[in-house]
Amino acid sequence: MEIKKEEKRDTYAVRIAMEDNGREVGRAYLYLIFDDAHAKPYGLFDVLVEESQRGKGLGTKLVESVIAEAKARECYKLIGTSRYSRPKVHAWYESLGFKDYGKEFRMDL
Secondary structure, eight states: OOOOOOOOOOOEEEEEEEEETTEEEEEEEEEEEOOTTOSSOEEEEEEEEOGGGTTSSHHHHHHHHHHHHHHHTTOSOEEEOOOTTOHHHHHHHHHTTOOOOOOOOOOOO
């Protein structure tokens, strides 16, 4: 038995930014990931709003934009992650329709 390696370049990101008077105050990335197990891609997203701008609904608007983009690109699922230490973020994700589905395992390299 052997392991074979193949480089695939069919994964990409869409960047969505929110500006206030020409200054970026928030951004989100939607990473579209294709694999051989599914006919459609799945999405993984990351969102960040400047600390001084939090609580104003900007993150919700960004995530709603990510959801719309993922649907437009026919993703079959969308994944957001959060650390255990952020229960308010978890509740926010759930208020947007996400389900607590499992754990993330990470290795810092």
